Amino acid sequence: MNVRPDTTRTVYDGKLLDVVVEEWNGREREIVVHPGSTAIVAVDGEGCVTLVRQLREPARAELLELPAGTLEEGESPLESARRELAEEVGLRGGSWSELGVFYTTPGFCNERMHVFLAKGVECGSANPEADEQLEVVRWHVSELADRLADLKDAKTIAGLSLFLRSQT
Amino acid sequence: MNVRPDTTRTVYDGKLLDVVVEEWNGREREIVVHPGSTAIVAVDGEGCVTLVRQLREPARAELLELPAGTLEEGESPLESARRELAEEVGLRGGSWSELGVFYTTPGFCNERMHVFLAKGVECGSANPEADEQLEVVRWHVSELADRLADLKDAKTIAGLSLFLRSQT
Numbered sequence: 001m002n003v004r005p006d007t008t009r010t011v012y013d014g015k016l017l018d019v020v021v022e023e024w025n026g027r028e029r030e031i032v033v034h035p036g037s038t039a040i041v042a043v044d045g046e047g048c049v050t051l052v053r054q055l056r057e058p059a060r061a062e063l064l065e066l067p068a069g070t071l072e073e074g075e076s077p078l079e080s081a082r083r084e085l086a087e088e089v090g091l092r093g094g095s096w097s098e099l100g101v102f103y104t105t106p107g108f109c110n111e112r113m114h115v116f117l118a119k120g121v122e123c124g125s126a127n128p129e130a131d132e133q134l135e136v137v138r139w140h141v142s143e144l145a146d147r148l149a150d151l152k153d154a155k156t157i158a159g160l161s162l163f164l165r166s167q168t
Numbered sequence: 169m170n171v172r173p174d175t176t177r178t179v180y181d182g183k184l185l186d187v188v189v190e191e192w193n194g195r196e197r198e199i200v201v202h203p204g205s206t207a208i209v210a211v212d213g214e215g216c217v218t219l220v221r222q223l224r225e226p227a228r229a230e231l232l233e234l235p236a237g238t239l240e241e242g243e244s245p246l247e248s249a250r251r252e253l254a255e256e257v258g259l260r261g262g263s264w265s266e267l268g269v270f271y272t273t274p275g276f277c278n279e280r281m282h283v284f285l286a287k288g289v290e291c292g293s294a295n296p297e298a299d300e301q302l303e304v305v306r307w308h309v310s311e312l313a314d315r316l317a318d319l320k321d322a323k324t325i326a327g328l329s330l331f332l333r334s335q336t
Contacts, residue, residue: 003223003228003229004228005225011180011182012179012180012187014179014187014198015196015198016198016276017187017198017200017276019180019182019185019187022225024225028183029225029226030182030183030184030185031225031226032185032200032226032277034276037275055171056271056274056275057173057190057192057197057199058197058199058200058271058274058275058276058277058278059271059274059278059280060171060172060278061171063271063274065274068275070275099317100317100325101320102319102320102321102322102325103224103226103227103231103320103321103322104272104273104322105272105273105277105279105322105323106224106226106227106231106233106321107205107224107226107236107238108184108185108202108226109200109226109273109277110226110227110228111273112227113322145333145336148329148330148333149267149268149330149333149334151270152269152270152271153270153271153274154270154271154272154273154281154322154323154326155273155322157268157270157325157326157329157330158322158325158326158329161316161325161326161329162316162317162325165313165316165317166317168313
């Protein structure tokens with residue numbers, strides 16, 4: 001199968017993301033190019049998962065989500081996830097494994113997200129970026145299944161579902 | 169809470185999507201503007217859910233996903249979902265309800281996706297767009313939980329998880 005476009009041209013060259021228009025067998029595709037990302041299901045010694053509530057400007061609302069972040073240049077997904085978890089919510093240590101890898105919206109964007117499980121994380125001090133105003137929320141693992149439908153973020157529903165499934 | 173930007177400027181004006189740069193209290197945000205979308209968990213009389221496998225150019229790969237589509241101008245989410253399900257995979261009728269609404273990647277995009285459950289759908293003839301090459305795959309409801317981790321698309325993992333949760 002041909003999995004390369006015939007032609008590609010950059011139509012927007014931004015800070016976080018670019019937009020390219022590709023031609024595939026005579027059809028044009030408008031594609032958002034993203035560096036990739038990670039999200040973390042972090043379970044502490046009390047059996048709670050840490051979530052963050054923050055203003056998401058695109059949604060015009062505060063959303064409750066798994067801690068997550070964008071891959072930086074030269075970083076592996078695991079390094080990025082460990083860094084984000086420590087910076088955003090001050091959680092360190094723990095035993096790490098990968099729960100899954102998925103595309104967030106593959107119809108028009110190449111963002112690929114690695115979801116990790118970090119078991120037995122410990123509290124340290126957080127160091128969020130200056131423009132991140134976060135509220136930390138903890139849900140006990142036993143509550144997660146009942147609360148899935150309250151969430152408004154696909155990666156959080158998907159990541160917690162993969163976690164719950166991995167525990168059975 | 170102020171949920172409007174101080175300023176907005178369009179930096180890319182595309183066919184499916186635009187990109188705007190917004191200023192929020194002195195911070196710039198680069199945001200992909202999308203019309204919104206729907207996905208459908210369609211269960212037929214044999215207890216099977218219909219999925220579609222198709223080339224996703226942004227992923228450079230074929231992905232297995234829930235039937236889904238983009239909202240068209242003036243269309244309600246439910247109208248759009250019924251149209252997409254009939255066009256893409258030829259399924260009609262059934263009893264419809266909403267399983268959830270989520271953002272696909274709210275850090276940088278306003279795409280909001282409505283996920284519907286359509287129970288008791290019936291086969292008709294499909295009429296996919298000329299550039300859609302789809303393979304239809306059916307999974308029995310009893311297999312879904314074990315297969316979640318094989319999926320590589322966030323809306324499909326999230327949508328099927330919300331469906332499974334709604335059945336308990």
